[in-house]
Amino acid sequence: MLEASNLECVRGERRLFAGVSFRLEGGEMLYLQGQNGSGKTSLLRMLCGLTPAVSGEIRWRGEAIGKLGEEFRSELCYLGHQNAIKEELTPLENLLSAARMAQESLDEDAALDALDRVGLSGRADLACRYLSQGQKRRAALARLVHEKRALWILDEPYVALDPAAGKFVASLVGAHLQRGGLALLTTHQAVAIPAGTVRELSLGADAAAHRRS
């Protein structure tokens, strides 16, 4: 379904990686590893179509993502480094407005339920400014609870989360894989995903191998 071939990324004057290729089918997850600055975030942004690849190609269901455009984006759920949470709005408002802007139907009950399940019950009406880092991350992750789009791209989803919350997110990803979805995620904290096939791609090692050759 998602296929990357020979991707190359240059940031400023540094080549972060080259020759990155992989294939991901429904029900599979790619666990992206590498040191800080090895280009994990750059690779994820490239796969979303935010950053153009210097060379190489990304295909979704056999077609280049640049050509698919909106069709590809309607199947993509991206959670970046930043939470995409407005400090002035409450978690509930954030969740609802994010869903509306992504043209998803999410009613208030479902949104409240999602916030409940990420452990923000009772905080749904408090401006996000007053939440802790971990709570803000939970508010951002609440999007995933009712997320049905096929491809999840998650950049460091466990950052700032306590172990219980991390496990909950892993269970969401597991359920997603069981439904036949695809997921890519970067993390420095290994949390076991309960279902689906997990594959690994290490950027740092790859770059090192590249340097040696």
Added chain:
Amino acid sequence: MLRLLRAVISRDLRLAMRRQADIVAAMFFFIIVVSLFPLGVGPEPAQLRRLAPGVLWVAALLASMLSLPRLFADDHRDGTLEQLALAPQPLGLIVLAKVIAHWLVAGLPLVLLAPVLGIQFDLGADALVVLMLSLLLGTPALSGIGAIGAALTLGVRGGGVLLSLLVLPLYIPVLIFGAGAVDATVSGLGPQAHLSLLGALALGGVFFAPWPTAAALRVALE
């Protein structure tokens, strides 16, 4: 499509309502700049009447520019802009919604305030009506053109000053026709020609500008 426009506009308006101080500050800037002119050039009514269209328009133009640097910067900082760029709709439409929201927050209040300030300059009733009309037509064009500058200078060193350097020359036609409409009324000519040209500029500004803006935003997100 309309649902998307409504969603983005209502979110931006809600955010603006939680930060009312910004809107109020821009309005006071408008009032103060306009009030400084009589102190600078003297209180003679005939002279003030002649200066009024230009002074009010230049001040409105500067006041509507005050909030431009934040049009995309806040969304850029907290990652919302990435989400908007990845939404399954053309980014230009989302920009159009943000331009409309910007106008409602930064342009419309100027239109409503202007007649009060026009009275300070001894403008007649018909000139006040035309002043409001010209601002009503012209300020959307300012928001649209300004959005291009805001997107180009997103995350750039010294963005605020650079923004005015890029945007002000492009504002000139709006200024000419806007102030010209009021001027034509004061001097007894009809304002129709000015106003229809201003309307054309506004249509162009609001419906053409979102596309280069969207392109500039994608460049900024790379």
Added chain:
Amino acid sequence: MSNRVINWFRYASPQTFYPLAGQLIPWFWALAALFGALGLTIGFLLAPTDAQQGEGYRIIFLHVPASWMSMFIYLVMAFWAATGLAFNTRLSGMMASALAPTGALFAFLSLWTGALWGKPMWGAWWVWDARLTSELILLFLYIGFIALQAAIDDPRRADKAGAILALVGVVNIPIIYFSVKWWNTLHQGASVSLTKAPSMAAMMLWGMLFCALACWMYSIAVALTRVRTIMLERERHTDWVRALLADKE
């Protein structure tokens, strides 16, 4: 057909364009000197003194070509911007940034010589004439372009942002020009304009033509020199620049 397209793109790569530009530059300098000498000889020695304007009019041999160039260079810049956005060629962005300072220089020269000409003709250094005003705005547009590119660190982003700005500018220039013209006719009577000047002697026309050609050749030579510098700066980590620099040492 496809062969030809590929051929064009070959010249769009800095590696092949760099030596080509290097070979062309001396020729353009020589032509600029030749045309300049011809134009100035005609302009200062051979062209008759104007009946109405005396000797002061001779400034037009610089003023008019400078105004033409300032407008034309903006169009060329916009053209490079458009090709850069459409085909994603590296050379296009470099050409646009290489042209901008020359365009700004000509816009400034046009304003300055306009002021020098205006003082004896109109009795003032500056009048809010439609042409002068639009030239001033054109200078602002150039400065905005240069400032935007200078403020962005990543050259590829700077190229793209500059290209969008140049295209927005080129769409706006006619609108700005006509609005200024309209504003001008509303606010003052018909100003002194060149088109209404008494018919020009053929000799003057030749002089102007040669001066304009000299400005053209100068612009091309300077832009190519600048684009070569930009290439070396941006591609200093590539093999071909390293080889080139190693050769020179």
